[in-house]
Structures are given as C-alpha cells and as structure tokens.
Amino acid sequence: MDKIRIVGGNTLSGAIPISGAKNAALPLMIAALLTDDTLTLDNVPHLADVEQLIRILGNHGVDYSVNGRRESQGDGYSRTIHFTARNIVNATAPYELVSKMRASFWVIGPLLARIGEARVSLPGGCAIGTRPVDLFIDGLRALGAEIDIDNGYVVARAKNGLAGGRYTFPKVSVGATHVLMMAASLAKGETVIDNAACEPEVADLANCLNAMGARISGAGTATIVIEGVSALSGARHRVIPDRIETGTYAMAVAMTGGDVLLEGARADLLETALDAIARTGAEISTTNEGIRVTRNGAGIASVDISTAPFPGFPTDLQAQFMGLMTRAEGRSRITETIFENRFMHVQELARLGAHISLSGQTAIVEGVAQLNGAPVMATDLRASVSLVIAGLAAQGETTVNRVYHLDRGFERLEEKLSRCGAQIERISS
Numbered sequence: 308m309d310k311i312r313i314v315g316g317n318t319l320s321g322a323i324p325i326s327g328a329k330n331a332a333l334p335l336m337i338a339a340l341l342t343d344d345t346l347t348l349d350n351v352p353h354l355a356d357v358e359q360l361i362r363i364l365g366n367h368g369v370d371y372s373v374n375g376r377r378e379s380q381g382d383g384y385s386r387t388i389h390f391t392a393r394n395i396v397n398a399t400a401p402y403e404l405v406s407k408m409r410a411s412f413w414v415i416g417p418l419l420a421r422i423g424e425a426r427v428s429l430p431g432g433c434a435i436g437t438r439p440v441d442l443f444i445d446g447l448r449a450l451g452a453e454i455d456i457d458n459g460y461v462v463a464r465a466k467n468g469l470a471g472g473r474y475t476f477p478k479v480s481v482g483a484t485h486v487l488m489m490a491a492s493l494a495k496g497e498t499v500i501d502n503a504a505c506e507p508e509v510a511d512l513a514n515c516l517n518a519m520g521a522r523i524s525g526a527g528t529a530t531i532v533i534e535g536v537s538a539l540s541g542a543r544h545r546v547i548p549d550r551i552e553t554g555t556y557a558m559a560v561a562m563t564g565g566d567v568l569l570e571g572a573r574a575d576l577l578e579t580a581l582d583a584i585a586r587t588g589a590e591i592s593t594t595n596e597g598i599r600v601t602r603n604g605a606g607i608a609s610v611d612i613s614t615a616p617f618p619g620f621p622t623d624l625q626a627q628f629m630g631l632m633t634r635a636e637g638r639s640r641i642t643e644t645i646f647e648n649r650f651m652h653v654q655e656l657a658r659l660g661a662h663i664s665l666s667g668q669t670a671i672v673e674g675v676a677q678l679n680g681a682p683v684m685a686t687d688l689r690a691s692v693s694l695v696i697a698g699l700a701a702q703g704e705t706t707v708n709r710v711y712h713l714d715r716g717f718e719r720l721e722e723k724l725s726r727c728g729a730q731i732e733r734i735s736s
C-alpha cells in the first residue's frame with residue numbers, strides 16, 4: 308500500500324493549479340443518466356472517486372470517452388470526458404460498487420426519473436458518521452415514488468413516472484438536494500424544494516441541467532423551483548474549481564509560511580474559510596489568475612470556527628483547519644455540526660505532538676511551538692490531508708499511511724506540493 312513521506316520544515320512558494328471539484332464532478336457525471344444524448348464535462352479531476360463512478364455508471368449502460376479516447380490519457384490532470392447513456396441497461400446499483408463511495412447512491416434519482424425504477428444498495432463513503440438516507444427516501448416519495456428497503460437495497464418505483472411535488476428538508480442535505488433536483492427535472496409538473504442545500508456544487512449541477520434543457524430556478528438558494536420537462540438533451544459543461552482543494556492548500560501555506568498562487572481558484576466559493584485563514588495571519592488576495600496566499604515570519608493566530616452548511620465554514624475543511632491550529636499561538640475551539648464522528652484525525656495529530664481535547668462536538672486545540680514527525684494513519688479523505696498539513700510543518704519525517712483515502716479527492720497532491728518546495732514523495736509498495 309502506498310505511503311506519503313514528508314520531511315517538514317520548508318516554506319511553500321510558487322503556483323498550484325486547482326483541479327475541478329470532486330464534489331461537483333460526481334453529481335454532474337450522474338446527470339448523464341438523465342439523457343440518451345452525450346453529456347460532455349470539462350475539467351473533470353483525475354481521482355479514484357471519478358474512476359469508481361465511471362465503473363458504476365458503466366454498469367447502468369453509460370459509455371464514456373476521455374478527450375475522444377476510451378482510456379485516460381495525458382498527464383493525469385483534470386480532463387474532458389464525454390458520457391453517453393443511450394439506453395439504461397440495468398436498474399440495480401450493487402453493493403460491491405456502491406459501498407465504496409457515498410455519491411454512487413445518487414444514481415437513484417436519475418434512474419427513477421428516466422426508467423421508473425431503481426434498486427440501489429445503501430451507500431458507503433467516508434466513515435464520518437452514520438449518514439442515513441431517510442431524506443432521499445422522503446423527498447422521492449414527495450414526487451410520487453414508492454420506496455421499500457429490501458436486504459440492504461433501497462428499491463424505488465414510479466411506474467407512471469414521477470410527479471412534481473413540494474418537499475421541505477428538515478435538515479440540509481447536499482446529496483439529497485442533488486437527487487431531488489435531478490429527479491424533478493423529468494417529473495410531470497412543478498416541484499418546489501425548501502431548505503435546499505445552497506452549496507456551489509448544487510448550483511453547478513443546476514446550471515448543467517439547465518444547459519441540458521431542464522427548467523430550474525433558485526439553485527444556490529434555500530428554495531429551488533423545478534418545472535419538469537419530458538426529456539433532456541446533451542450539453543457541454545465545465546466543472547467548477549475545487550473549493551476544498553483550494554482551502555486545503557491555502558491552509559498549507561498559512562501553516563508553513565511562503566507565497567503561493569492557487570491558479571484557477573475562485574474566492575467566492577469559500578469566503579468564510581478564506582476569512583478564517585486570513586484571521587490566522589495569512590494574507591489573501593484575489594488576482595485574475597486565482598487566489599494568492601502569503602504568510603511571512605509572523606506566528607499563526609488562533610481562531611475559533613464552527614462548521615455549517617454553505618455559506619458557513621465547510622465541514623470538509625474542518626480537519627485541515629485543526630491541523631493548522633495545532634501550531635497556533637494559544638487555544639482554538641473547533642466545532643463540528645454536520646457529522647457526528649468527524650474527529651478521527653485528533654488522535655493522529657496527537658502522534659505528531661498536537662495537544663487536542665474533545666468536549667462533545669468541540670475540539671479544543673492548544674497550539675504547540677513544535678510538531679515532531681511520526682508515522683500516522685489516514686482515516687478518511689480530509690483527515691488524511693490534515694496530517695499532510697501538519698507533517699509539512701513538523702520537525703523531521705512523517706509518513707502518512709493508507710494513502711488511498713487521499714487519492715479519492717486530491718489530484719497529484721505530492722507533485723503539486725513538491726513543486727512549491729515541500730519535501731514530499733509517494734512511496735509505492
């Protein structure tokens with residue numbers, strides 16, 4: 308199993324190209340199931356989750372080509388991929404495929420809307436909480452679907468097609484908002500979704516669906532209105548830049564010091580996080596090319612954060628911010644409000660010498676003057692990269708094991724960081 312080896316202590320300077328967003332690309336790829344025409348996506352990141360979703364879509368009959376060829380090519384950076392679901396050949400998404408990735412469950416919406424049935428295994432994904440699917444089930448029932456749970460599978464039917472309806476989410480869910488929006492696009496009549504997720508990835512999906520002929524308004528706000536249409540066509544759409552990758556590298560620079568341009572990054576996608584990073588003492592400026600992050604000699608100020616749905620501080624940057632706070636001057640409080648078990652990185656950061664205690668959903672971090680390298684184990688995607696951030700500032704050598712977590716969501720991480728002066732390499736075994 309591959310490892311990442313880091314020798315800490317170098318500052319970062321140079322430029323890091325920001326990839327297309329994993330969490331935007333996945334629902335966009337799933338939207339290909341809604342049409343028999345070709346959906347072309349530009350700026351798709353080269354990640355394990357994307358490859359896994361290609362396999363899952365293939366099982367339903369989606370054909371794909373990368374830049375006109377069947378196999379991946381080029382340097383591995385974000386690519387253009389054409390997806391065509393001429394016919395849906397299979398309504399079942401099996402456990403073996405769906406258990407590896409949460410987003411694969413989302414095929415349930417398009418399958419139901421296009422062929423009136425779906426049998427989808429309960430999902431997997433990062434082990435950061437129980438992650439139920441009740442909101443998907445309630446939301447799809449509001450569109451007229453009949454749903455049962457059978458041996459670990461959600462079995463959904465809408466033999467006469469879905470019908471528009473009104474659904475108010477009792478709790479904000481990004482995935483369930485994606486699914487309802489996709490399903491309602493092909494339902495008969497108008498659907499209104501209240502308390503919808505406002506994440507930029509939802510607006511990105513709506514923009515793509517509208518380019519395919521859907522009639523969606525309000526995506527990116529809490530109320531989304533969808534006027535169903537009888538069929539969708541193909542389209543070409545560019546995936547937005549990854550705000551979590553952007554925030555991660557911004558925090559890495561805030562940690563090590565230095566001067567890095569995050570090429571192609573968009574500040575409007577992560578203002579709350581950038582504001583928190585600026586309060587730690589880093590300078591953040593936007594340029595025509597992206598976001599520039601600098602920090603010189605001064606120390607890291609401690610800052611309290613609490614995760615919240617967009618436009619709040621993203622839960623997907625919580626672990627990285629905790630990594631940064633391990634070296635801050637004084638005490639910071641980090642509260643996780645989205646997932647009940649997203650503090651697995653605490654004990655691994657402690658191996659590097661961090662002082663962190665937990666009080667319910669809040670982690671109290673007492674900054675230390677020095678971290679020391681150690682072998683650590685990645686537990687989930689964002690936790691893994693928090694260990695990389697800490698390792699970049701630690702004295703001596705850190706090895707991060709179970710790198711497959713990182714490969715789910717960070718395109719060429721070690722290359723991007725080493726080009727900016729970090730001593731980091733992948734050790735293949």
Ligand SMILES: CC(=O)N[C@H]1[C@@H](OP(=O)(O)OP(=O)(O)OC[C@H]2O[C@@H](n3ccc(=O)[nH]c3=O)[C@H](O)[C@@H]2O)O[C@H](CO)[C@@H](O)[C@@H]1O
Nearest residue numbers: 330410438439440441442443479480481482622623645646
């Ligand atoms: C692939 C992708 O885009 N993943 C993101 C997506 O995950 P995902 O879409 O799975 O996250 P949700 O927004 O659905 O989850 C938010 C909260 O709602 C709960 N919930 C969700 C659905 C449901 O039916 N019942 C229920 O109780 C979840 O357990 C969680 O506590 O949004 C999360 C929150 O921003 C991010 O951390 C993930 O990176």
Ligand SMILES: C=C(OP(=O)(O)O)C(=O)O
Nearest residue numbers: 409410432433623688689
């Ligand atoms: C939690 C994440 O992914 P997933 O929802 O696929 O588990 C993530 O991207 O941080």
